[in-house]
Amino acid sequence: MAIAISVESPLQDAVRVMVAELNAYMMPLTPREFQFQLTVEQMAEPTVTVLIARDADGRAVGMASLKDHGGGLGEVKRMYTMPEVRGQRVGSLLLRRIEALAREKGLNRLVLETGEAPGFEPAWRVYERGGFKVCGAVLDYPDSGYSRFYEKNLIR
Template sequence: MAITIAAETPLQDDVRAMVADLNATMIPLTPREFQFQLTVEQMAEPALTTFVARDGNGRHVGMASLKDHGGGLGEVKRMFTLPEVRGQRVGSMLLERLEQLAREKGLSRLVLETGEAPGFEAAYRVYERGGFTVCGAVLDYPDSGFSRFYEKKIS
């Protein structure tokens, strides 16, 4: 399957649909007070860049955002692929594109927060294959036991 990945505004219907799908997937897995979801409006803020993966027909199949926190620190946010393309490396391609942008911006460390519960195993595999390692709590996320944190130092 031919996949293209480009920075796009999250303020479009197909990205809104992916965010809704991501939220519907995550909500049953973790208590709501330990979910840190961004809206598409928040994803459109200047500190964030959202990439959309599209198949050869231009259909959205995945997304991921990079938030620049300043001081060389970037955060992976709102990473999601449609169920029908999982296992086809779309998530890995998105992660690679985020890392490329992080390097272009001169960031030296990427971090992310994801759930710590059954149902997140595929996400763990993508992050770990991408060179991320488990670390302690990052940024202002609580160390609640419902989150798993990852980091990757980049040059």
């Protein structure tokens, strides 16, 4: 399957649909107070860059965001692929593009927070195949037991 990935505004219907589907998937897996979701409006802030994966027909089939925290630190946020393309490595392609974008921006470390409950295994596989390593709590996230944290050093 041919996939094109580009920087796009999150303020579009296709992104709103993916955000709603991602939120609906995560809601039953983790208590609400331990979910740290960016809204579409927060994804449009200047410190966040949104990548959209589109299939050969131009349909949005995945998304990922990079939040620049300054000081060389970036955070992977809002990774999602549509159910019909899962298993086709769209998530891996998005993660590689996030890493390339982080390098272009001069970031030297990427971190992310994801769920620690059953149901998050596909995300763990994507991150681990992408070279991310489990680490302790990052940024201002609580070490609640409901989150799993990953990091990747970009300095070679």
